[in-house]
Amino acid sequence: MILLTAEALTMRFGGLVAVNDFNLHIEKGEIVGLIGPNGAGKTTVFNMIAGYYTPSEGVIRFRDSVISGLKANRITKAGIARTFQNIRLFSELSVIENVMIGYHCRIRSSFFGATLRLPLYRREEKMMVDGAMKLLREVGLEEVARERSTSLPYGKQRRLELARALATGPQLLLLDEPAAGMNPNETQELLELILRLRTDYDLTVLLIEHDMKFVMEICERIKVLDYGTTIAEGTPHEIQNNPRVIEAYLGEVQRA
Amino acid sequence: MDPNHRRNQLLSIGGTALLAALLYAANSAGSDYTIRILNNCAIFIILAVSYNLINGVTGQFSLEPNAFVAIGAYTSALLTLTPMEKEISFIIEPCIWPLSVISVPFAVSLLAAGIVTAFFGFLMGFPVFRVRGDYLAIVTLGFGEVVRVIANNTQSITNGPLGLKGIADHTNLWWSWGLAVLTVFLIARMVRSSYGMAMKAIKYDEAAAEAVGINAFWHKMLAFTTSAFFEGIGGGLLAHLITTISPTLFTFFLTFNLLIIIVAGGLGSITGSILAAILVTWGGEALRFLDEPMDLGLFEIPGIPGMRMVIFSLILIFIMIFARHGILGTREFSWNWLSGKLGIGGRPR
Ligand SMILES: Nc1ncnc2c1ncn2[C@@H]1O[C@H](COP(=O)(O)OP(=O)(O)O)[C@@H](O)[C@H]1O
Ligand SMILES: [Mg+2]
Numbered sequence: 001m002i003l004l005t006a007e008a009l010t011m012r013f014g015g016l017v018a019v020n021d022f023n024l025h026i027e028k029g030e031i032v033g034l035i036g037p038n039g040a041g042k043t044t045v046f047n048m049i050a051g052y053y054t055p056s057e058g059v060i061r062f063r064d065s066v067i068s069g070l071k072a073n074r075i076t077k078a079g080i081a082r083t084f085q086n087i088r089l090f091s092e093l094s095v096i097e098n099v100m101i102g103y104h105c106r107i108r109s110s111f112f113g114a115t116l117r118l119p120l121y122r123r124e125e126k127m128m129v130d131g132a133m134k135l136l137r138e139v140g141l142e143e144v145a146r147e148r149s150t151s152l153p154y155g156k157q158r159r160l161e162l163a164r165a166l167a168t169g170p171q172l173l174l175l176d177e178p179a180a181g182m183n184p185n186e187t188q189e190l191l192e193l194i195l196r197l198r199t200d201y202d203l204t205v206l207l208i209e210h211d212m213k214f215v216m217e218i219c220e221r222i223k224v225l226d227y228g229t230t231i232a233e234g235t236p237h238e239i240q241n242n243p244r245v246i247e248a249y250l251g252e253v254q255r256a
Numbered sequence: 257m258d259p260n261h262r263r264n265q266l267l268s269i270g271g272t273a274l275l276a277a278l279l280y281a282a283n284s285a286g287s288d289y290t291i292r293i294l295n296n297c298a299i300f301i302i303l304a305v306s307y308n309l310i311n312g313v314t315g316q317f318s319l320e321p322n323a324f325v326a327i328g329a330y331t332s333a334l335l336t337l338t339p340m341e342k343e344i345s346f347i348i349e350p351c352i353w354p355l356s357v358i359s360v361p362f363a364v365s366l367l368a369a370g371i372v373t374a375f376f377g378f379l380m381g382f383p384v385f386r387v388r389g390d391y392l393a394i395v396t397l398g399f400g401e402v403v404r405v406i407a408n409n410t411q412s413i414t415n416g417p418l419g420l421k422g423i424a425d426h427t428n429l430w431w432s433w434g435l436a437v438l439t440v441f442l443i444a445r446m447v448r449s450s451y452g453m454a455m456k457a458i459k460y461d462e463a464a465a466e467a468v469g470i471n472a473f474w475h476k477m478l479a480f481t482t483s484a485f486f487e488g489i490g491g492g493l494l495a496h497l498i499t500t501i502s503p504t505l506f507t508f509f510l511t512f513n514l515l516i517i518i519v520a521g522g523l524g525s526i527t528g529s530i531l532a533a534i535l536v537t538w539g540g541e542a543l544r545f546l547d548e549p550m551d552l553g554l555f556e557i558p559g560i561p562g563m564r565m566v567i568f569s570l571i572l573i574f575i576m577i578f579a580r581h582g583i584l585g586t587r588e589f590s591w592n593w594l595s596g597k598l599g600i601g602g603r604p605r
Contacts, residue, residue: 088467090457
């Protein structure tokens, strides 16, 4: 079953074409990688799928309905959750509150019901606390549940952002450089975590990552962007041996 | 969740009972002057805590409370004045029907003040939350002026610049403090619920809030409308305390005072707003002696009008220098915090 389709997406910022004629199909349950040099337009693709930018051209479909043009919160409710390249936690809130918030968009209690703590809200609050605690256990953060989110070390903040995204109950997870800033040990743990979560929560994953070892190991399919244009697509094996990809990455080394 | 929940609940009930006892004492033994200051404190607590909801908790810097207070004050005053009183006051143009014949009990008028103000807040929220940052402040500032101009010019509804006189002095310590306690209780509960958490999330990172499915626009509307509701009630109490209202009463100066209170208390902290509301209201009175001539034994200082405001501003500047995030920052006073400070344990979380 095809979960997500992007057809001929183009995103222009003034004169700059950040993404040009981008096409993507993701089957349910897949883990797909999006790679490319810095500034290639990868995050822009995420921002279009997640509703932060409306594509200048093209259509995005999620489970048969068109989602391009919807606002970000609607897309999250439809079942697409994301993490950010530069971690964006709710700084003054505790770790568990950061995750509980992910459930807020799904509660049925009204504003009045929640304020007056009516029975329905009490049940839902318990559901939020229990659910958040369960997710924190999944990502190994139950010990720091009461701490301030920004007091956590970098790797844990990344996992907290992942737990927060899961709390919204997504079918498709967009991860923007989830292993950035992690040491090889943490990266390996993250890899196992994502694979485990995919099975346990029935997830489909689209991820951006620069760590090639990580990408080649976890992704079933990879798309390569350079200057907004798709230059290659295929299995990790095919991508590794694709001359255009090698050139784009060598080019980056020279540019840098 | 909290093992000390029972104890804290008892302490809160005890605290409220203590407050009631103090009010009873003030009511029977306090001077008119003391009672007036206490009433002012309660009303400013209501105004500050509800203003803090939108500016502090939700982080949307706006400048409209004078407009909301004005709407609430006029609504409730117009509803409690008797048809006869309205006929006498509206000398330039008669009061329009059905306002001219309506007269309701004080409690009903306060509720109506809340609802009418909330309705205006709701209508205003639509354009207001399409803009952000500085624009939001400017648009809401404009709203306050518009309300004042309207109050000045709708002679047959507000009696124009003449204002409303002879409003019954229904507001007493029980009304003002009763409603202050109720307001704080409801807003604190709301802030603790997941709706409040969502509002805080918007303050810290709106894009991330949208990413977890929070409709930022709608939650800002909720905070703004709720804030308007309680500001309206505060306005109604104010009208029935000072018994005479006119458009000049609701200038930006009122908003400015409230802004000082919530910033000094710590933006986002409910208990900070309460503390600062009391300090500013009571302190403003306590410093009144500065305006009068002083005999310091060796020499005499002639009264300098305005000295009070100078000292007052200095104190605020000091607060902002030494406690940049206000007295409490975004922290809250809580029984757990107090028992921790006093070292009398309670069960650990
Ligand atoms: N909001 C924006 N306004 C203008 N230019 C943007 C915006 N977002 C991204 N860009 C530009 O689009 C290009 C692609 O950026 P991005 O998608 O962040 O790249 P990547 O994630 O692949 O490193 C860059 O040149 C960037 O400067
Ligand atoms: Mg990027």
